[in-house]
Amino acid sequence: xxxxxxxSFLVALAAATSLAVAACSNGGESAQSAGSSTSGSANGGDxxxxxxGEHVIGVAVYNVAxxxxxxxxxxLVDYVAKVCFExxxxxxxxxxxxxxxxxxxxxxxxxMGGEGLMSFYNIDLQAEVERCASHGMYHIVASGxxxxxxxxxxxxxxxxxxxIGPMVQMEYNAGANMVSSFIAKKAGDRYFIMSGGAGVGxxxxxxxxxxxxxxxxxxxxxDLGDTKTVAATTEPLTIQKDQLSVTISPGYISRPEMRESVxxxxxxxxxxxxxxxxxxxxxIRDLLNKAKVKIAMVDCYSQNNQLxxxxxxxxxxxxxxxxxxxxxxxxxxxxxxxxxxxFRDNGKAFKISQNFWASDSEADFNExxxxxxxxxxxxxxxxxxxxxxxxFTPDATFDDLRKLAEACSYEDAKRxxxxx
Numbered sequence: 001x002x003x004x005x006x007x008s009f010l011v012a013l014a015a016a017t018s019l020a021v022a023a024c025s026n027g028g029e030s031a032q033s034a035g036s037s038t039s040g041s042a043n044g045g046d047x048x049x050x051x052x053g054e055h056v057i058g059v060a061v062y063n064v065a066x067x068x069x070x071x072x073x074x075x076l077v078d079y080v081a082k083v084c085f086e087x088x089x090x091x092x093x094x095x096x097x098x099x100x101x102x103x104x105x106x107x108x109x110x111x112m113g114g115e116g117l118m119s120f121y122n123i124d125l126q127a128e129v130e131r132c133a134s135h136g137m138y139h140i141v142a143s144g145x146x147x148x149x150x151x152x153x154x155x156x157x158x159x160x161x162x163x164i165g166p167m168v169q170m171e172y173n174a175g176a177n178m179v180s181s182f183i184a185k186k187a188g189d190r191y192f193i194m195s196g197g198a199g200v201g202x203x204x205x206x207x208x209x210x211x212x213x214x215x216x217x218x219x220x221x222x223d224l225g226d227t228k229t230v231a232a233t234t235e236p237l238t239i240q241k242d243q244l245s246v247t248i249s250p251g252y253i254s255r256p257e258m259r260e261s262v263x264x265x266x267x268x269x270x271x272x273x274x275x276x277x278x279x280x281x282x283x284i285r286d287l288l289n290k291a292k293v294k295i296a297m298v299d300c301y302s303q304n305n306q307l308x309x310x311x312x313x314x315x316x317x318x319x320x321x322x323x324x325x326x327x328x329x330x331x332x333x334x335x336x337x338x339x340x341x342x343f344r345d346n347g348k349a350f351k352i353s354q355n356f357w358a359s360d361s362e363a364d365f366n367e368x369x370x371x372x373x374x375x376x377x378x379x380x381x382x383x384x385x386x387x388x389x390x391x392f393t394p395d396a397t398f399d400d401l402r403k404l405a406e407a408c409s410y411e412d413a414k415r416x417x418x419x420x
Contacts, residue, residue, distance in 0.1 A: 058091045150203075279297070316358070
């Protein structure tokens, strides 16, 4: 497709994808089933041999109905595969909840002729990379965070490309900044922290929780104990120090069995002023609305969160946007088209940082959401992606990939689109 044809198609695409946007914002299952005929499905898609020239890429996700997952999916399936890279087919997993399910998905993608895996969920990174390598498949952690220890185990594996996403310090700062915002506003002293998977090895959730606890401890001048241990609690825990009250409630609330524990810890919300969440609060949104608490969370720029701001419940968001995964895809595309060695960091897997956007007001959120949800002119468009893919730009380098990926701020994205 020529550049002119792509530009014309993008205009038509805006109307054609309006239902997909609605499905994403509603967090429903329809996007999963609707996407299967287009992007493939490991449990029901075409398991035949890969067509000549087609690159099959698996996408491992933790929750098919999650706002962030749906947002990334819309960009990858409806923009990248349909508009920019017609030789690519994405195969999405169902909601993965265990290492066995993740390994089984890798095997299924390989049986479909898969050449690579974009992973949005890791449990045992070394085992997952080694399984991909056994099939000759490349692996990339897309928009994720990996501990130094886990990264060191796989950085020399030629089938592990690397990590593009928030680094450990960025995740820590996300939690810390939430707390600082509320303290500056004197919004209350009773905190309910939803730590998600912090206690079961989720490095992103752990660092966010740790940042919250350390900032509360230093700001209030109290001792919350060993915050590294407290952040990783697997059971609800309450700490009372002077006027400060902190309850940590772990668990993935999208899973009913874990949501029950969080709901029980929260009660009717009368004991809390502020909810700090490492994850989306969609699953208990009605409960939080009734409690009339103030909310800060790490999630994404979605319509659901726009409504939470409008309702006065959401006061601070640290979030990602759909096209943020564009450079991760481009890195994987380089590998499956024969340029994996060119895009390594001194012969090893790379770690490329991408920070979050943040909003502490409805007006700021709406401005960024309008841009983030634009499917026709995403922050990372086809020209950006082509510029770092050797199949289209023969002199593209690893430094080009790094620079483009790291230029992910709202201001960076606006500058790129205003220059087109």
